[in-house]
Amino acid sequence: xxxxxxxxxxxxxxxxxxxxxxxxxxxxxxxxxxxxxxxxxxxxxxxxxxxxxxxxxxxxxxxxxxxxxxxxxxxxxxxxxxxxxxxxxxxxxxxxxxxxxxxxxxxxxxxxxxxxxxxxxxxxxxxxxxxxxxxxxxxxxxxxxxxxxxxxxxxxxxxxxxxxxxxxxxxxxxxxxxxxxxxxxxxxxxxxxxxxxxxxxxxxxxxxxxxxxxxxxxxxxxxxxxxxxxxxxxxxxxxxxxxxxxxxxxxxxxxxxxxxxxxxxxxxxxxxxxxxxxxxxxxxxxxxxxxxxxxxxxxxxxxxxxxxxxxxxxxxxxxxxxxxxxxxxxxxxxxxxxxxxxxxxxxxxxxxxxxxxxxxxxxxxxxxxxxxxxxxxxxxxxxxxxxxxxxxxxxxxxxxxxxxxxxxxxxxxxxxxxxxxxxxxxxxxxxxxxxxxxxxxxx
Amino acid sequence: xxxxxxxxxxxxxxxxxxxxxxxxxxxxxxxxxxxxxxxxxxxxxxxxxxxxxxxxxxxxxxxxxxxxxxxxxxxxxxxxxxxxxxxxxxxxxxxxxxxxxxxxxxxxxxxxxxxxxxxxxxxxxxxxxxxxxxxxxxxxxxxxxxxxxxxxxxxxxxxxxxxxxxxxxxxxxxxxxxxxxxxxxxxxxxxxxxxxxxxxxxxxxxxxxxxxxxxxxxxxxxxxxxxxxxxxxxxxxxxxxxxxxxxxxxxxxxxxxxxxxxxxxxxxxxxxxxxxxxxxxxxxxxxxxxxxxxxxxxxxxxxxxxxxxxxxxxxxxxxxxxxxxxxxxxxxxxxxxxxxxxxxxxxxxxxxxxxxxxxxxxxxxxxxxxxxxxxxxxxxxxxxxxxxxxxxxxxxxxxxxxxxxxxxxxxxxxxxxxxxxxxxxxxxxxxxxxxxxxxxxxx
Numbered sequence: 001x002x003x004x005x006x007x008x009x010x011x012x013x014x015x016x017x018x019x020x021x022x023x024x025x026x027x028x029x030x031x032x033x034x035x036x037x038x039x040x041x042x043x044x045x046x047x048x049x050x051x052x053x054x055x056x057x058x059x060x061x062x063x064x065x066x067x068x069x070x071x072x073x074x075x076x077x078x079x080x081x082x083x084x085x086x087x088x089x090x091x092x093x094x095x096x097x098x099x100x101x102x103x104x105x106x107x108x109x110x111x112x113x114x115x116x117x118x119x120x121x122x123x124x125x126x127x128x129x130x131x132x133x134x135x136x137x138x139x140x141x142x143x144x145x146x147x148x149x150x151x152x153x154x155x156x157x158x159x160x161x162x163x164x165x166x167x168x169x170x171x172x173x174x175x176x177x178x179x180x181x182x183x184x185x186x187x188x189x190x191x192x193x194x195x196x197x198x199x200x201x202x203x204x205x206x207x208x209x210x211x212x213x214x215x216x217x218x219x220x221x222x223x224x225x226x227x228x229x230x231x232x233x234x235x236x237x238x239x240x241x242x243x244x245x246x247x248x249x250x251x252x253x254x255x256x257x258x259x260x261x262x263x264x265x266x267x268x269x270x271x272x273x274x275x276x277x278x279x280x281x282x283x284x285x286x287x288x289x290x291x292x293x294x295x296x297x298x299x300x301x302x303x304x305x306x307x308x309x310x311x312x313x314x315x316x317x318x319x320x321x322x323x324x325x326x327x328x329x330x331x332x333x334x335x336x337x338x339x340x341x342x343x344x345x346x347x348x349x350x351x352x353x354x355x356x357x358x359x360x361x362x363x364x365x366x367x368x369x370x371x372x373x374x375x376x377x378x379x380x381x382x383x384x385x386x387x388x389x390x391x392x393x394x395x396x397x398x399x400x401x402x403x404x405x406x407x408x409x410x411x412x413x414x415x416x417x418x419x420x421x422x423x424x425x426x427x428x429x430x431x432x433x434x435x436x437x438x439x440x441x442x443x
Numbered sequence: 444x445x446x447x448x449x450x451x452x453x454x455x456x457x458x459x460x461x462x463x464x465x466x467x468x469x470x471x472x473x474x475x476x477x478x479x480x481x482x483x484x485x486x487x488x489x490x491x492x493x494x495x496x497x498x499x500x501x502x503x504x505x506x507x508x509x510x511x512x513x514x515x516x517x518x519x520x521x522x523x524x525x526x527x528x529x530x531x532x533x534x535x536x537x538x539x540x541x542x543x544x545x546x547x548x549x550x551x552x553x554x555x556x557x558x559x560x561x562x563x564x565x566x567x568x569x570x571x572x573x574x575x576x577x578x579x580x581x582x583x584x585x586x587x588x589x590x591x592x593x594x595x596x597x598x599x600x601x602x603x604x605x606x607x608x609x610x611x612x613x614x615x616x617x618x619x620x621x622x623x624x625x626x627x628x629x630x631x632x633x634x635x636x637x638x639x640x641x642x643x644x645x646x647x648x649x650x651x652x653x654x655x656x657x658x659x660x661x662x663x664x665x666x667x668x669x670x671x672x673x674x675x676x677x678x679x680x681x682x683x684x685x686x687x688x689x690x691x692x693x694x695x696x697x698x699x700x701x702x703x704x705x706x707x708x709x710x711x712x713x714x715x716x717x718x719x720x721x722x723x724x725x726x727x728x729x730x731x732x733x734x735x736x737x738x739x740x741x742x743x744x745x746x747x748x749x750x751x752x753x754x755x756x757x758x759x760x761x762x763x764x765x766x767x768x769x770x771x772x773x774x775x776x777x778x779x780x781x782x783x784x785x786x787x788x789x790x791x792x793x794x795x796x797x798x799x800x801x802x803x804x805x806x807x808x809x810x811x812x813x814x815x816x817x818x819x820x821x822x823x824x825x826x827x828x829x830x831x832x833x834x835x836x837x838x839x840x841x842x843x844x845x846x847x848x849x850x851x852x853x854x855x856x857x858x859x860x861x862x863x864x865x866x867x868x869x870x871x872x873x874x875x876x877x878x879x880x881x882x883x884x885x886x
Contacts, residue, residue: 034679035677035679035688036677036679036686036688037507038494038498038504038505038506038507039494039495039498039504039677039688040490040491040492040493040494040495040496040497040498040504041495041649041677041679041681041686041688042679042680042681042686043486043491047483048483048485048486049483050483051481051482051483052482052483052484053483054483055481055482055483061481061482061483062481062510062511062513062516063481063508063509063510063511063516063520064480064481064508064509065506065507065508065509066506066507066508067505067506068505068506070505073505073506076527077506080523084519097657097658097661097678099677099678176680177682206484214540215540218540234478234479234482234484234542235479235540235542236477236478236479236484236485237485237619238484238485239620243479243484243485245478245479245482245484300771302750302753304757305754305757306750306753306754306756306757306758306762306769307745307749307750307751307752307753307754307755307756307757307769307771308750308754309750310745310749310750310753310771310773311748311749311750311751311754311862312750313749313750314747314748314749314750314771314773314823314862315749315858315859315862317823317824317825317826317858318826319749319773320773320774323773324773324774324776324777325770325771325772325773325774325777325781326749326750326771326773327768327770327771327781328743328750328753328757328768328769328770328771329768330753330757330762330763330766330767330768330769331763331767331768331811333767333811334767334768334811337810338768338770338781367780368774368776368777380757380760381760382760383760383761413621415758415760416758419754419757419758
């Protein structure tokens, strides 16, 4: 139980070349500003991106706070964060509409008058000139910053700035996600890397797991973790998957990586096919790599998923090399016409049946001349269920050279969850078959 | 500028019958506990759900805080929230794994010993008995709660509990989203409705806008808002849409609703077709209602969206009444075979061309015998672009009785964003045509 940040450092799930630097553990707090964030209107993208990037670099993100567009709340959030953290990252409220009051709040929080930033004002004028927009005094608000601010890049609306208050570094970033990410990646992170030196190395790896619950994974790994005293495990459900974050602390980066490699072998042994990836790749990316490597192709026939399987497959750049088509056959007529499911099969067994699923898988494989033909048919709900075929009943069929198998599933949840579980399970079955296939043929 | 919570109350985007009660504005803070939340590993669903539900009821959610599975952080977050808010909602850390330390932190924060909850312990035993799982002392942790806690429902792992500390009410909810939502909706909200009485009525409505930027909407509405002194507007980008939240304060619910109705007429006048809905409905739900009402059907041929259009259409229960099929024709062969796009068209103009788009739309409409045939073809990137056909170039074609139109678009962003913008724009064009059609035919 318990454990301070030193023992439970945790890391983000993204990794990149920058991570190889092996950075220290300074405490960072992130503040998101905007009424939309505290009213549940939109899911915030900025803080999760910043938290993942900074954690992956070894910084210890210790708190995330959302406050509304309210002077008093912003002021208190800034002051409190400054008391606890070494670095404070703030996003939002830098625009020129009435509810953008971050700059004003910073001035009040730290008793700094707002001063006109000439460079920014000039950029603003040039920006408007180029677009033939007449000068608007309201826009000048964008050029006023708290005294002592350093501007990253004199670009109106998206500049971002920093200031130091009582040894604490505060970064202020725009709220628009793309702009926030750009300023974070191009300005803030290089600055942090330059100014914070290495102390203790924390390295981590994230396992993407499907088909096991948190407690099952914990139990299966219980014996293995004993051999790794500096290892901590974090469990993060990410429906429909489970992310298991393994972090180790060591004197040197190489040493930490060796520990992670050794632990990784144990994970592979114990969790087997349940591990989709240990390098951040998604299921569709892993599946794409397997298909590419073995020069095989896939076509899909979707009923209850409505296109989600095709959407996931085509999320991967270059997927046209192995993904030929997906036929979203929502009506029975479409199943007959496009896949050759016989009318008597549909009338005798129904659209949600192993017979129909097999015809769909074999039909789409034959028509598209691919190596694999995947089909799903089921009842996504909320209506349409019967005692024999309840909501969540799904058949997944996979046709291949020389055969076709078909399996029943019963998924729980709402319509969206059943669609997601069906697509995930179907894609995962193809992955498993390709792994067997690759293994057997020695490819 | 500025404004306290009284002036900028804001509301969630969901609405339901419960909202008609017209509740007061008590201050609520929400605390999410879990390393995953501060390390950017997963996007939190719980706080956004709770914030939306509570805001929709008129409570004022003033702050959301995420802390890790760390005793000191949880303790300080609890104490600080108790100083500012009337009600504190905490989610996460109630399970039985080692990193679940919320209960311990509550005990430490408020100097309350943990006591064994007999009812919970018995339920736990019964739960295990029913499943033939042997008793495990580790599980008993689930039955120990801070002194003075009231358990909502003696269900192991998902019970949730509340306690009162210095006139502040603290609610503790499980971290698993489904369980958290159930306890919130069935226990917490009814409790709050019973214990907090009406003072000032704040009512709101959310407009889902597509095709206008925040500044454009603000400018278009600038004149109109002057007639509504108690109205506040919030702008929340929700890619690819913009949510505009209009809130009014009044003495009575009816009065507030009348104001919103009057403002709504102005919005419809000024923003026109850019308003997708004012009642929380998504684009695909609005489109589905239009198709149902006019008894028309739709089929889709997708290239660069890879199935996303079908996936969105089938997110709506009952969509099989108007959605026949989507053909995800990723390969040229699929375009020829399934849609009858002539080989010479593909070779002369390419897959991304108005000629191909037209053949796709007309082909899918003819084959599926629907009223409307929608087709998209484009370059989602990051590779595959040329100077003539850059990444983001998309053709959208719509075939109907007696015609077919085809329009070019150039979308910016990464692969995922281009797919999303293409699907959104395509579905929106069908909506616009149906509105024209409905209007013209007087249906």
